[in-house]
Amino acid sequence: MLKIFQDFLKSLWPEFYRHRTNVHLNSFYTFTNYRYLWFISISVLAATALAPICIATLIYYQLIETSVDSDLNHRTKQLTVAAKSAVTFFMEERLNALTFTVNENGYEQLTDNTRLAEILKNLKLGFGGVTDLSVLDADGNQVAYAGPFNLEGKNYKNQSWFEQSLKQINYISEVFTGYRDVPHIIITVRSVKPDGSSFILRATLDTERLMQTLSSYKTGDYADIFLVNHEGKLQTPSIHYGAIFTPTNLIFPAGSDESEVIEIFLNGKSIISGHSSISRDLTSTPFTLMVLKEKAGMLKFWQDMSFKFNWIMGASVVVILIVITFASTFMVNKLYRADKAKAETMMQMEQSQQLASIGQLAAGVAHEINNPLAVINQTAGYMKDLFSFKDQERDDDEIVEYIDSILDAVDRCGTITRQLLGFVRQFDVKIKKVNLQKLISQVLSFHKKEAEYRRIHVTVSIPDSFPELETDSSKFQQVLVNLINNAFQAVEEGNCLDIIASQLSPNTIELVIHDTGCGIPEENLKKIHEPFFSTKKNGSGTGLGLSITYGLVKKLGGRISVQSTEGVGTSFTIHLPVKINEGRNA
Amino acid sequence: MKILLVDDEQKFINMLAKRLALRGIEADTAYTGEEALKKAESAVYDVAVLDIKMPGISGPQLKRKLFTLHPNLNFIFVTGHGAVEKSEEDGSEKDIYLSKPLDIDFLIETVQELIQAR
Numbered sequence: 265m266l267k268i269f270q271d272f273l274k275s276l277w278p279e280f281y282r283h284r285t286n287v288h289l290n291s292f293y294t295f296t297n298y299r300y301l302w303f304i305s306i307s308v309l310a311a312t313a314l315a316p317i318c319i320a321t322l323i324y325y326q327l328i329e330t331s332v333d334s335d336l337n338h339r340t341k342q343l344t345v346a347a348k349s350a351v352t353f354f355m356e357e358r359l360n361a362l363t364f365t366v367n368e369n370g371y372e373q374l375t376d377n378t379r380l381a382e383i384l385k386n387l388k389l390g391f392g393g394v395t396d397l398s399v400l401d402a403d404g405n406q407v408a409y410a411g412p413f414n415l416e417g418k419n420y421k422n423q424s425w426f427e428q429s430l431k432q433i434n435y436i437s438e439v440f441t442g443y444r445d446v447p448h449i450i451i452t453v454r455s456v457k458p459d460g461s462s463f464i465l466r467a468t469l470d471t472e473r474l475m476q477t478l479s480s481y482k483t484g485d486y487a488d489i490f491l492v493n494h495e496g497k498l499q500t501p502s503i504h505y506g507a508i509f510t511p512t513n514l515i516f517p518a519g520s521d522e523s524e525v526i527e528i529f530l531n532g533k534s535i536i537s538g539h540s541s542i543s544r545d546l547t548s549t550p551f552t553l554m555v556l557k558e559k560a561g562m563l564k565f566w567q568d569m570s571f572k573f574n575w576i577m578g579a580s581v582v583v584i585l586i587v588i589t590f591a592s593t594f595m596v597n598k599l600y601r602a603d604k605a606k607a608e609t610m611m612q613m614e615q616s617q618q619l620a621s622i623g624q625l626a627a628g629v630a631h632e633i634n635n636p637l638a639v640i641n642q643t644a645g646y647m648k649d650l651f652s653f654k655d656q657e658r659d660d661d662e663i664v665e666y667i668d669s670i671l672d673a674v675d676r677c678g679t680i681t682r683q684l685l686g687f688v689r690q691f692d693v694k695i696k697k698v699n700l701q702k703l704i705s706q707v708l709s710f711h712k713k714e715a716e717y718r719r720i721h722v723t724v725s726i727p728d729s730f731p732e733l734e735t736d737s738s739k740f741q742q743v744l745v746n747l748i749n750n751a752f753q754a755v756e757e758g759n760c761l762d763i764i765a766s767q768l769s770p771n772t773i774e775l776v777i778h779d780t781g782c783g784i785p786e787e788n789l790k791k792i793h794e795p796f797f798s799t800k801k802n803g804s805g806t807g808l809g810l811s812i813t814y815g816l817v818k819k820l821g822g823r824i825s826v827q828s829t830e831g832v833g834t835s836f837t838i839h840l841p842v843k844i845n846e847g848r849n850a
Numbered sequence: 851m852k853i854l855l856v857d858d859e860q861k862f863i864n865m866l867a868k869r870l871a872l873r874g875i876e877a878d879t880a881y882t883g884e885e886a887l888k889k890a891e892s893a894v895y896d897v898a899v900l901d902i903k904m905p906g907i908s909g910p911q912l913k914r915k916l917f918t919l920h921p922n923l924n925f926i927f928v929t930g931h932g933a934v935e936k937s938e939e940d941g942s943e944k945d946i947y948l949s950k951p952l953d954i955d956f957l958i959e960t961v962q963e964l965i966q967a968r
Contacts, residue, residue: 634949635862635950640951642866642954645954716905
C-alpha cells in the first residue's frame with residue numbers, strides 16, 4: 265500500500281525532475297536539460313492537439329453567428345411581410361365594403377338614418393370593427409349618422425381628414441381620438457350626388473380589432489409588432505416604445521412598398537427590426553408596420569447549445585492536457601532512466617578501458633622486468649656455482665663484477681617499476697601541469713623494447729618553445745596511451761611512427777601521431793570512433809579504445825581528426841587548449 | 851652434447867653458458883640471429899635455446915632458418931612473457947617454451963629429455 269503511494273508520488277514528481285548533476289556522469293548524457301525537454305514535449309503536444317479544437321470552435325461560432333443572423337433576418341422579414349398583408353387586407357376589406365355600400369345604395373338611401381343603421385349592422389356582422397357610419401356633404405356637414413355616439417349635425421369642414429377625403433376617392437386616416445376621446449381610424453369613400461356635387465361616406469374603425477390582428481402575429485415573447493405613422497408617432501401600443509401616440513424616431517419615407525430588415529440597438533439590446541409601409545394600389549395609408557425581434561431571445565436556443573458545446577470542449581481540453589502531461593512525464597522519465605543507465609554504463613566502460621590499458625601495459629612491464637630478473641638469476645646462480653663446485657678458482661674481482669651486474673639488473677627493474685608507478689599514479693590526479701615531452705617518453709618507454717625488436721623508427725618532435733599544458737593529465741595520458749598503442753598495433757616491422765607537436769596559437773596546440781602502418785580502409789574511417797567497432801579478430805579488442813579516446817579529447821576541450829590511406833599510413837591529429845577550461849570540463 | 855644459446859640479453863646467456871660448462875655441457879652463445887646462423891654453419895648442435903623477442907631476426911624466424919640447415923636440431927624457446935604462447939608456425943613437433951627467469955636444472959632436464967626422445 266505504501267509502495268503504491270510512493271510510486272504515485274514519484275509519477276507526480278518524476279525522477280528527472282530530481283536530477284542531480286554528477287560531474288563524472290554528465291558528459292555521457294545525451295540530453296542535458298530534462299525539464300526543458302519535458303516542457304517542450306508538453307507544449308508541442310498540447311499545441312498540436314489543442315489547435316484544431318480551438319480552430320473548430322472558432323469556426324463553429326462564426327458559422328452559428330452568421331447562420332443565426334441570416335435566419336433571424338429571414339424570419340423577421342417573413343413575419344413583416346405576413347403581418348403587412350394582414351393589415352393591408354384588413355384595411356382593403358373595409359374600404360371595399362364601404363365602396364360597395366356607396367355604389368349599391370346611393371345618396372338617397374344612405375341619408376336615410378334607418379337604412380344607414382341597417383347597413384352599419386350588416387357591416388358589423390360581415391366584417392366587424394366598424395363603430396359607426398356617417399354621410400357628409402361637400403361642406404363638411406354631417407347629413408346622416410348611425411352609431412353609438414350622438415354626433416348628428418356636427419360640421420367637420422375644418423378637420424384635416426375631411427379635406428383629404430374630398431381630394432381622394434378613398435382615404436384612410438391616422439389613428440386619432442377626435443371628438444369622442446377613443447383612438448380610432450377613419451376611412452372615407454367619396455361619391456357623387458344625383459345633382460352632381462360630392463358627398464362622403466365615412467366609417468370609423470375601432471383600433472381594437474386592428475390590434476388583435478397584429479397581435480395574432482406575435483410569436484414568442486420577444487416579438488413586438490406595431491404601427492407608426494409617417495411622423496414616427498405610435499399608432500398601436502408597443503412593448504419597446506410604450507403606449508399609443510408616443511413619438512418615436514422610427515421615421516420612414518412613405519410610399520416604399522418593400523419590406524426592409526435592419527439590426528438596431530435599443531436600450532442596450534440588439535434588435536432585429538423589420539418595417540414596411542402599408543400601402544394600397546389606389547390609396548396610400550399613413551401606416552408603417554414595425555416588427556421588432558429581440559436577438560437575445562431568438563438566440564437563446566443557440567446559446568443553450570453553445571453552453572453545452574463549451575462544456576464538452578472544456579472537458580475535452582482538460583482531459584487532453586492531463587493525458588499529454590502524464591504521457592510526456594512518463595516518456596521523458598523513461599528516456600531519462602534509459603539515458604542515465606547509458607551514462608552509467610559508459611562511465612563504467614571508460615573505467616574498465618582505463619584498467620584494460622593498464623593491463624596491456626602490465627604485460628609489457630612484466631616482460632621488461634623478467635629480462636633483468638633472468639640476468640640476476642643466472643649471475644647469482646653462477647656465483648653460487650663458484651662456491652658449490654669446489655675445484656673452481658675464485659677471483660674476487662670477478663665476483664665483484666658479477667655483483668655489479670646484479671646491481672645493474674636490479675636498477676633496471678627499479679627504473680621500470682618506478683615508471684609504472686608514476687604512470688599509474690596519474691590516473692587519479694585531476695588538472696595539473698603536464699610536460700608533453702616527459703609524458704610521451706614515459707608512454708613510449710613501455711614500448712621501447714617492442715620498437716627495438718620490430719625495428720620501428722619512433723621519432724618525437726616537440727619544439728623547445730612548446731608550452732606546458734594545463735590539463736587533466738590522466739585523461740590526456742590515456743589518450744596518448746590509446747593512440748600510441750594503436751599505432752604500434754598498426755605498424756609492420758621497419759615502419760615509422762612520428763609524433764609531432766606544435767603550437768598553433770597562444771591557447772591551442774596540435775599533436776599529430778603519424779604511422780606508416782596498414783592504414784584504415786575508407787569505409788571504416790567513419791566508424792572508428794563508434795563504440796564497439798573493431799576490426800580485430802575473435803574479440804581480441806573491445807572496440808572501445810578510439811571511441812573513448814574521442815570522448816576524452818572532447819572532455820579535454822579539444823578535437824580529434826583522422827586521415828588515413830589504406831596501405832600508406834594513418835595520422836591522428838589532436839587539437840587541444842593549452843589551458844583547459846575548468847568550467848567546461850566540470 | 852652441444853647447445854647453442856641465442857639471446858640479445860648478453861649477460862644472461864654468458865652466465866648461462868658458464869654455468870652449463872660447469873655442469874659439463876658445451877654451450878655456444880650468439881647475441882643475434884645472424885651470429886647464430888653463422889655459428890650453425892660451422893658447427894653441429896644438439897639443442898638451440900632461442901629467445902623469442904630479439905631485434906632483427908626473431909626466435910621463430912631463426913628456428914625456421916636453423917631447421918633448414920639442421921633438420922635434426924632440437925629447439926627450446928625462452929620468453930620474458932609469463933604466459934606461454936603457442937607459436938603458429940610449429941610443424942609436426944611441439945615447441946617447448948620456458949619462461950624467464952630460467953631455472954638451470956630445469957633447462958638441463960628438458961634438454962636431456964629432448965635428446966633421449968630422439
